[in-house]
Every structure is written in structure tokens, then in C-alpha cells.
Amino acid sequence: xxxxxxxxxxxxxxxxxxxxxxxxxxxxxxxxxxxxxxxxxxxxxxxxxxxxxxxxxxxxxxxxxxxxxxxxxxxxxxxxxxxxxxxxxxxxxxxxxxxxxxxxxxxxxxxxxxxxxxxxxxxxxxxxxxxxxxxxxxxxxxxxxxxxxxxxxxxxxxxxxxxxxxxxxxxxxxxxxxxxxxxxxxxxxxxxxxxxxxxxxxxxxxxxxxxxxxxxxxxxxxxxxxxxxxxxxxxxxxxxxxxxxxxxxxxxxxxxxxxxxxxxxxxxxxxxxxxxxxxxxxxxxxxxxxxxxxxxxxxxxxxxxxxxxxxxxxxxxxxxxxxxxxxxxxxxxxxxxxxxxxxxxxxxxxxxxxxxxxxxxxxxxxxxxxxxxxxxxxxxxxxxxxxxxxxxxxxxxxxxxxxxxxxxxxxxxxxxxxxxxxxxxxxxxxxxxxxxxxxxxxxxxxxxxxxxxxxxxxxxxxxxxxxxxxxxxxxxxxxxxxxxxxxxxxxxxxxxxxxxxxxxxxxxxxxxxxxxxxxxxxxxxxxxxxxxxxxxxxxxxxxxxxxxxxxxxxxxxxxxxxxxxxxxxxxxxxxxxxxxxxxxxxxxxxxxxxxxxxxxxxxxxxxxxxxxxxxxxxxxxxxxxxxxxxxxxxxxxxxxxxxxxxxxxxxxxxxxxxxxxxxxxxxxxxxxxxxxxxxxxxxxxxxxxxxxxxxxxxxxxxxxxxxxxxxxxxxxxxxxxxxxxxxxxxxxxxxxxxxxxxxxxx
Numbered sequence: 107x108x109x110x111x112x113x114x115x116x117x118x119x120x121x122x123x124x125x126x127x128x129x130x131x132x133x134x135x136x137x138x139x140x141x142x143x144x145x146x147x148x149x150x151x152x153x154x155x156x157x158x159x160x161x162x163x164x165x166x167x168x169x170x171x172x173x174x175x176x177x178x179x180x181x182x183x184x185x186x187x188x189x190x191x192x193x194x195x196x197x198x199x200x201x202x203x204x205x206x207x208x209x210x211x212x213x214x215x216x217x218x219x220x221x222x223x224x225x226x227x228x229x230x231x232x233x234x235x236x237x238x239x240x241x242x243x244x245x246x247x248x249x250x251x252x253x254x255x256x257x258x259x260x261x262x263x264x265x266x267x268x269x270x271x272x273x274x275x276x277x278x279x280x281x282x283x284x285x286x287x288x289x290x291x292x293x294x295x296x297x298x299x300x301x302x303x304x305x306x307x308x309x310x311x312x313x314x315x316x317x318x319x320x321x322x323x324x325x326x327x328x329x330x331x332x333x334x335x336x337x338x339x340x341x342x343x344x345x346x347x348x349x350x351x352x353x354x355x356x357x358x359x360x361x362x363x364x365x366x367x368x369x370x371x372x373x374x375x376x377x378x379x380x381x382x383x384x385x386x387x388x389x390x391x392x393x394x395x396x397x398x399x400x401x402x403x404x405x406x407x408x409x410x411x412x413x414x415x416x417x418x419x420x421x422x423x424x425x426x427x428x429x430x431x432x433x434x435x436x437x438x439x440x441x442x443x444x445x446x447x448x449x450x451x452x453x454x455x456x457x458x459x460x461x462x463x464x465x466x467x468x469x470x471x472x473x474x475x476x477x478x479x480x481x482x483x484x485x486x487x488x489x490x491x492x493x494x495x496x497x498x499x500x501x502x503x504x505x506x507x508x509x510x511x512x513x514x515x516x517x518x519x520x521x522x523x524x525x526x527x528x529x530x531x532x533x534x535x536x537x538x539x540x541x542x543x544x545x546x547x548x549x550x551x552x553x554x555x556x557x558x559x560x561x562x563x564x565x566x567x568x569x570x571x572x573x574x575x576x577x578x579x580x581x582x583x584x585x586x587x588x589x590x591x592x593x594x595x596x597x598x599x600x601x602x603x604x605x606x607x608x609x610x611x612x613x614x615x616x617x618x619x620x621x622x623x624x625x626x627x628x629x630x631x632x633x634x635x636x637x638x639x640x641x642x643x644x645x646x647x648x649x650x651x652x653x654x655x656x657x658x659x660x661x662x663x664x665x666x667x668x669x670x671x672x673x674x675x676x677x678x679x680x681x682x683x684x685x686x687x688x689x690x691x692x693x694x695x696x697x698x699x700x701x702x703x704x705x706x707x708x709x710x711x712x713x714x715x716x717x718x719x720x721x722x723x724x725x726x727x728x729x730x731x732x733x734x735x736x737x738x739x740x741x742x743x744x745x746x747x748x749x750x751x752x753x754x755x756x757x758x759x760x761x762x763x764x765x766x767x768x769x770x771x772x773x774x775x776x777x778x779x780x781x782x783x784x785x786x787x788x789x790x791x792x793x794x795x796x797x798x799x800x801x802x803x804x805x806x807x808x809x810x811x812x813x814x815x816x817x818x819x820x821x822x823x824x825x826x827x828x829x830x831x832x833x834x835x836x837x838x839x840x841x842x843x844x845x846x847x848x849x850x851x852x
Contacts, residue, residue, distance in 0.1 A: 161522055161525040161526065161529075162186070162187045162522075162526075163184075163186040163187065163199050163200075163518050163519070163522050163523065163526055164186070164187045164188075164189060164193065164198040164199050164200075165177070165181055165186050165187065165188050165189065165198060165199065165200045165202065165514070166189045166192055166193060166198040166200065166201040166202065166216075167181075167188055167189065167190050167202055168189065168190060168191055168192040169201075169202070169203045169204060169209055169210055170202045170203070170204055171204035171205075172204060172480070172481065172482045173202060173204055173481045173482070173510075174190075175482065175483050175484070176481050176482075176483055176503075176506050176507055176510045177202055177510060179507055179511075180507065180510045180511040180514055181514075183511065184511065184514060184515070185526070186514070186518075197213060197214060197215035197216040197452075198216050199216050199217065199518055199519055199522065200216060200217050200218075200219070200514065200517060200518060201213050201216055201217070201218045201219070201452065202219050203218060203219060203220050204478065205220075205225075205478060206220055206224075206225060207220040207221060207222045207223075207224070207444065207454065208222070208444075213451075213452050214450050214451060214452070215450070215451075215452055216452050216453075217452055217453050217454065217455060217517050218452045218453075218454050218455075219454075219455055219456060219457065219517075220454065220456055220477075221337070221340075221437055221440070221441065221454045221455075221456050222440045222441055222443065222444035222445070222454070223436075223437070223440030223441075223443070223444070224437070224440075224456060224477045225288075225477045225478070226440075227433050227436045227437060227440065227477075228433075228458070228474075228475045228476065228477040229287050229288050230285050230286070230287050230288075230289075230312075230313040230474060231256055231287045231311055231313055231707075232436065233433065233474065233475055234251065234254040234256075234313060235256070235724060236432045236433050236435075236436060236724075237251055237429070237432055237472075238254065239432075239649070239724070239727065240428070240431075240432045240646065240649075242743065243648075243743055243744045243747065244646065244744065247428065247646075248428060248432075250425050250428070250469075250470060250471060250472055251471060251472040251473075252315040252316040252317075252318060252471065253315065253316050254313050254314070254315050255267070255313070255314045255315075256311070256312075256313055256314075256706065257284075257304065257306065257311065257312045257313070257314055258306045258311070258312075259311075259705055259706045261301070261304070261306070264282075264301060264304075264314050265301040268280065268282070268299075268300070268301050278319060278362055278363075279299060280299070280316070280317075281297055281298075281299055281316075281317040281319065281363045281368070282297070282298055282299070282314050282315065282316060282317055283295065283296075283297050283314070283315050283316075283317045283374075284296055284297070284298060284304060284312050284313075284314055285312060285313050285315070285474075286310055286311075286312055287310065287311040287312060287313065288310075290476070291377060291379035291380065292371070292375050292377035292379060292380035295371075295375060296369075296371075297317060297363060297368045297369070297374060298368075299365075299368070311707075317363065317374075318463060318465060318471055319362050319363060320465055320466045321360070321463060321464065321465060321466060322408075322464040322465060322466050322468060323360055324355075324404065324407060326359040326360060327355045327356050327357075327358075327359060327360060328355070328356045328360040328373070328374070328376060329353050329354060329355040329356065329376055329404070329464075330353070330354055330376045330461055330462060330463045330464075330473060331351055331352070331353055331354075331401055331404075331422070331460075331461070331462040331463075331464075331470075332351050332352040332353075332354060332459055332460070332461060332479065333347065333348070333351045333401070333422060333426065333459070333460040333461075333462055334347075334348035334351055334457060334458070334459060334460075334479065334505075334509050335347050335348070335426055335430070335457070335458045335459075335460060336348070336455065336456075336457055336458075336509075336513050336516065336631055337430065337455060337456050337457075337458060338455050338516060338517065339453070339454075339455065340434065340437060340438060340441060340454075342636070343430075343431075343434060343635060343636070344633070344635060344636065345426075345430055345633075345634060345635055346516070346631035346632060346633050346634065347423060347426055347631070347632050347634050348505075348508075348509050348630055348631055348632075349402075349630050349631075349632055350400060350401055350402060350504070350505050350508070350509075350630055351400070351401035351505060352398060352399070352400065352401060352501070352502075352505055353398070353399045353400065353401055353403070353404040354376045354377070354378045354381070354397070354398055355376065355381070355388075355396075355397045355398070355399070356372060356373055356374070356375065356376050356381060356397075357372045357381045357384035357386045357387050357388075357397055358370060358372045358373040358384075358386065359373070360373055360374075361373065372384045372386075376463075378397075378398060378480075381397060382397075382485070382486055389485070389487060391500055391501070394406075394407060396501075398485075398499075398501055398502075399501065400501055400504060400505060401505075405418065405419065408468070413468055417468075418464070418468050418470065421469070421470050422462055422470050423634055423638075423639070424639070424642075425460075425462065425470055425472055426460060426634060427634055427635055427639045427642070427643050428643070428646060429460070429472060429475065430635070431643050431646045431647055432646070432649075433475075434647075434650060435649045435650050435652065435653035435723065435727075436653075436723060436724075438650065438653050438654075438657070439653055439656065439657060439666060439723045440666070441454070442657050442660075442664075443664050443665060443666050444664070446664050455513075455516075455517050456477070457479065457481075457509070457510075457513060458475055458476065458477065458479070459475065459476035459479030459480075460472065460475055460476075461473040461474050461475070461476065481506050481509075481510065482502070483498055483499060483502045483503050483506060483507070484496040484497060484498055484499060484502075485497060485499040485502065508630040509630060509631075512629040512630055512631045513631070515629070516629075516631065645744075648744065648747060648748060648751065649727065651751045651755070652726070652727055652730055652747075652751060653723060655676065655680075655730075655751070655754055655755075655758075656668060656723050656726045656727075658758070659672045659673070659675055659676045659679075660672060661675075665720070666722065666723075667719060667720030667721055667722050668720050668721050668726055669719070669720045669721075670693065670696055670720075672720075673692065673696045673721065673726075673729070674689065674692055674693070674696075676754075677689075677692045679757065679758060680753065680754040680757050680758065681753075681757045682733065682737070685737040685738075686736075686737060687733065687737065695729055695732065695733075696721060696729070699721055699725045699726075699728055699729055700720070700721050700725065702725070702728075703721065703722055703724065703725040703728075707722070730747065730750055730751075731743070731746075731747060733750060734746035734747045734749065734750040737750075738750045738753065
């Protein structure tokens with residue numbers, strides 16, 4: 107009997123399978139309906155695109171993904187044309203990608219919201235290496251980020267530093283934070299205190315940084331800022347900062363790291379994608395509450411605590427400027443590889459997310475740069491245990507919607523934007539004229555007519571009140587009769603008032619211009635460079651000239667690395683052999699640097715393509731710094747590098763021939779006169795510092811007039827004697843510096 111029951115139970119088991127098959131057929135049917143609906147929507151969009159004006163501003167959102175909501179809100183307000191499925195017949199004015207520039211290789215025109223290779227440049231290792239190079243050249247200016255080690259390549263140096271700190275008994279006990287090179291959303295980040303706690307079994311590269319424990323707290327919680335920056339173009343360099351951002355708070359009260367709480371990620375990390383999973387995450391909609399707040403509300407809180415919030419914001423602006431100037435050389439190398447000169451391609455812009463931490467003394471510290479910051483307007487909310495629902499976040503909308511709207515206004519074509527404003531102005535004028543005409547044709551109020559007064563249920567106690575009401579109503583009736591009898595005079599007066607209420611065309615034009623000033627030109631984006639920090643950041647841009655030399659000697663079009671032949675050509679054409687650099691020493695330097703950087707970047711040199719063979723830009727920069735140290739000695743590293751770059755540009759004829767245009771920069775550049783067959787003479791920097799500006803300009807302009815003919819030996823000797831007599835006026839007790847002629851002058 108038991109066997110027969112088990113047999114019957116086994117025969118009844120296929121029923122759930124039938125139910126599953128039914129659900130599967132229903133799912134297929136729904137999927138088929140969704141595909142048909144998508145096809146109809148695509149056909150409708152294609153039909154509408156045929157009748158789009160050539161002056162319409164078009165936006166491709168087919169690859170926008172999570173950015174679609176804020177994009178569509180901005181497009182709808184601005185009146186632009188959206189292409190949700192792309193545009194096959196022509197390129198759109200703006201192509202919005204969610205991830206990478208290479209996501210849509212078919213784009214050959216318009217603008218793309220990503221720069222080539224930006225995700226690699228903003229990775230932890232590349233970013234902090236660029237900043238380390240700038241710190242080496244400008245030690246006091248680039249102190250706004252923590253000390254960094256690159257693992258596993260610098261694991262020995264990292265271990266030695268921890269051992270030295272332990273020997274000095276530094277208090278509090280030093281803590282370090284480990285971040286994966288290409289990690290995001292707080293994934294793979296952890297804290298450690300001993301080097302043996304680092305795990306390199308995954309084979310991935312990491313950065314190790316000093317953990318900043320003395321942070322500024324609000325309501326006992328740690329927080330950081332997400333600052334949005336629009337990088338509009340590289341040539342010329344132009345970028346903006348959004349004056350509103352987000353402040354992301356941890357969800358556990360902060361304590362200094364100890365062995366007990368070192369693994370509390372909700373206390374030490376401020377990533378929103380991590381803390382939103384915490385049970386103590388506060389989703390308050392008030393500005394001064396919640397685990398996510400606006401930047402301006404936190405700055406107001408800092409000001410209420412007695413600190414200078416404007417000074418904090420200015421420091422953040424300078425950090426943004428210095429960081430972008432540091433990564434621009436790498437960006438130019440990547441850009442020429444993706445869009446070489448002469449190749450048709452789109453221009454680029456990008457919205458970046460800077461993560462800034464405030465120390466206890468309100469000094470801002472750069473944590474990282476996010477190449478693809480989240481632009482979604484919704485957030486997760488747990489409606490029941492384990493069930494999440496996406497709801498609109500008012501704080502995200504307050505920050506990200508103006509950011510994207512003003513970004514579109516900055517990057518769309520100017521000629522189309524002018525035509526668009528003209529058409530919108532005409533439509534607005536029609537609406538204003540129609541509204542004013544309707545107000546002027548307002549009907550007259552009706553005349554009150556009273557023929558009798560009826561009093562019902564009059565009491566003796568209300569006799570006095572009743573008499574007052576009756577007299578008042580009688581007086582009103584007589585006034586209405588008088589006004590009705592004088593209706594013709596009142597009609598004439600109303601016509602005069604109507605003519606005065608109608609606005610003239612000039613007044614309407616002014617009103618429309620004011621509308622566009624407030625709606626379109628009042629932007630949340632503030633231009634930092636070149637509007638404000640042009641002069642301050644000019645001296646940091648020396649590495650862009652090094653990147654120009656690197657690109658000049660790339661042997662293969664679209665390559666990211668220079669080969670041994672290109673490096674040897676660089677030494678020969680820049681005439682470094684006259685400085686004592688032999689071909690053998692050049693080859694040895696190239697081999698050593700290539701091995702070193704292949705070891706430093708194992709993930710990016712493991713490929714078999716052309717782009718992974720040779721010396722990268724940072725290796726070439728190391729070579730230039732080493733050559734400058736050996737052959738162009740000066741008191742500081744930046745002067746040595748400037749001397750080398752000036753020497754190379756002079757020999758390659760890359761500098762502008764019109765010296766009068768370059769005269770304002772002579773106070774920090776090496777002085778040299780350029781002739782058809784090379785430089786006539788060169789002076790050291792210590793000699794230039796003793797010159798006066800008036801004498802220098804006068805002598806240079808006189809010499810510039812003779813540059814079209816080959817100078818004779820007598821002209822050179824006469825010019826040098828005059829320079830020694832007029833420019834070098836040594837003070838008492840000083841040594842006269844002799845001026846030597848270069849070999850080219852002979």
C-alpha cells in the first residue's frame with residue numbers, strides 16, 4: 107500500500123510543470139507585446155524626425171540609460187528635440203552616453219558627453235600618479251590629497267613606511283585605506299593597520315592611502331561632498347563648477363578607528379550606494395536633516411557654527427582647478443588616439459563628480475574623481491522587509507536637474523541656440539500681446555439697480571441698526587443712478603485707460619529679453635577657467651607642453667605609446683646629443699623606463715595590441731625629468747623642466763616666430779631669438795633675472811627686425827657687447843656673468 111501511494115504521488119507531480127509552462131507562455135506573450143509597442147514607438151519617432159526643422163536642437167538619448175529621466179525633463183523645458191532610438195540619417199547635436207566614449211563608435215559629428223579614455227584617467231592609480239608628479243614639481247601647492255602607494259608594485263615601500271611609523275610610536279595608531287584601482291560604489295574598500303593584512307591574491311591593482319581620522323563632523327556623523335564639474339573643452343581649456351551639490355553622510359556615529367570598529371563600513375565610508383543599505387539610513391526631505399543633504403545646506407550649517415564657509419568653497423574651487431590641470435595632459439594623449447588630427451569625429455564634454463572630504467580644520471581633501479557620476483533622480487525605499495521601491499528624490503532633483511539643463515545650454519550649437527531663442531521669443535511675444543489685449547477688452551461692471559427695500563421681522567431692539575442700514579442702501583442706490591446717467595463720460599475714460607494698459611512693442615521686447623536672461627542665462631554653473639583662475643593656474647600647465655612633445659613624436663597614428671625609434675628621434679631632433687646625450691645612453695634610458703612602467707601598470711601592458719607596446723606618456727615624462735636633471739640643472743625641478751622644454755621647442759621650431767606676442771611671458775620663460783637656421787644665442791635663467799623689462803623689450807624688438815636676413819659675425823658681436831653694456835649692470839661686489847655664444851651662432 108505504501109508503494110502504491112508513492113507511485114500515485116509521483117504521477118501527480120507534473121501539475122506544477124504545467125503551471126510553469128503556462129506562466130512561461132504568458133511571459134512570452136507579454137514580451138512579444140512589449141516588442142511590438144517598442145517597434146511602434148520607434149516608427150512614430152522616425153516619422154516625426156522627417157519633419158524636424160534643420161534649426162532644431164536634437165539630443166540622442168538612446169544610450170542614456172539611468173540618465174534618461176533628468177535628460178527628458180531638461181529637454182522638455184528647453185524645447186529641444188529628443189531621439190530616444192537614435193538617428194540614422196544624420197548625427198544629433200548632442201549624444202548622451204551613460205558609460206564610455208567608445209559606447210557608440212558610429213558617431214562622426216555633434217558632441218558626446220564623454221572624453222576618450224576618461225574612465226582610465228580617473229581611475230585611482232592614474233589620477234594620483236598625475237597628482238604625485240605635480241606634487242613633485244609644486245610641493246606646497248599640491249597638498250590637498252592623502253599620501254598614496256600603488257600596490258602591489260610599491261608594497262615594499264608601503265611596508266617600510268608602516269614600520270617607521272610604528273617605531274616612532276605615532277598616535278593615534280596610523281590606519282590606511284585600501285581601494286581597488288577601478289572600483290566604484292564603495293566595492294572592495296577596506297581599512298588595515300598592518301601590511302600583512304593586504305590581500306593580493308585577486309591579482310588586481312590597488313591604492314593604499316592614509317586614512318584621515320581627524321574629520322569635521324555634523325551631528326556626530328562623517329560626511330563628504332559630491333561636487334559636479336562640467337569640462338566643456340580641452341582646446342581651449344574651459345570648465346565650470348556647479349554651485350550646488352550633495353553631501354553624503356555615514357549612517358553610524360563616527361569614532362576614531364580602533365581594532366574593534368575598523369570593519370564598520372557604515373561608520374568610516376560615506377558612499378551613498380553603500381549606506382543606503384543600512385537600517386539607520388535617514389531619508390528625511392528636510393534640507394538640514396537626512397543621510398543625503400544639499401551642499402548649500404551643509405555650508406550654511408558650517409557658517410552657523412562660526413566658520414568661514416566662503417573660504418571653504420574657494421579652497422574647493424582651487425582643488426578642482428589644480429586637479430583638472432594635472433589630468434589634462436593625459437586627456438590630450440587619449441583624445442589624439444581616438445580622434446587623430448585630420449579624422450572626422452565628434453567634439454567632447456563631460457560632467458565629472460569630485461568627492462571632497464573636510465578635515466577638522468575645514469581643509470578640503472580630494473578623495474577621488476568619478477568619471478560617470480550618478481544622475482538618477484530616484485532612490486530606493488524599503489516598503490516592506492526585503493521589498494524595495496524606487497521613489498523620486500527631491501534633493502537629487504534639486505541638484506541634478508539644473509545641472510543637466512544648464513549643461514545642455516552650454517554645449518549645444520550657438521547658431522541653433524540663437525535661432526531657437528528667436529523663435530521662442532516670437533511665440534512669447536504673441537502670448538503676451540494676446541494676454542494684454544484680453545485684459546484691455548475687459549467688460550464694464552454691471553450697474554446696480556434697486557427699486558425697493560424690504561425689511562422682514564423687524565424687532566424693536568434693532569430699530570437704530572435698521573435705520574442706519576436703510577439710509578446706507580438708499581445712498582448707494584442714488585449713486586448708482588447718477589453714475590448710470592453719466593455713462594457716456596465713463597466710457598470715454600475707460601477707452602483712455604485701455605490705450606494706456608496696452609504695452610508697446612519695445613516694452614514687450616524688453617520683457618522677453620528679461621525672461622531669457624532669468625531662464626536661460628542664470629546658470630547654476632560658474633566658470634572657473636579661464637574666467638577666474640587663468641593667471642593662477644598658468645604656471646601649472648607646463649606638463650601640457652611635455653604632452654605636446656610626446657604626441658609630436660608618436661610614430662603610429664592613434665597610438666598611446668612611443669616606440670624606441672620615436673624616442674631616439676626625439677633625442678636627435680631636439681639636439682640632446684649636443685648636451686652630452688649619446689645614442690647608447692638614450693637607448694638604455696628607454697629600456698629602463700619601459701621595464702619600470704610595465705611593472706607599474708601590469709593590467710594595461712598585458713594586451714597584445716599596438717597601444718600596449720612602448721613607453722607610455724608618464725614614462726616619457728619621467729625621461730624628460732631625468733634628462734632635465736642631468737643636462738639642464740637649475741635650483742628647482744620646475745625650472746629644469748622648463749629649460750628642457752624651451753630647448754626642445756626652440757630646436758623643433760614649435761614656438762611662435764612673432765616674439766612681440768610672447769613678450770609678456772618672458773619673465774618666466776628662457777630667452778631665445780629664433781632665426782631660420784637655429785637659435786642665435788641662449789642665456790641662462792639667472793642672467794634673465796637681472797634684466798629690466800624695458801631694456802629687454804627694446805633690444806628684442808630691434809633684433810627681431812633683422813631676423814629675415816642671416817646675421818653676420820660682426821652683428822652678433824655688436825649685439826652681445828651692447829647687451830653686456832646695457833642689460834648686465836652688476837652691483838658693487840657682484841660677479842659679472844659672461845655671455846657665451848651657442849654653437850649655432852658660429
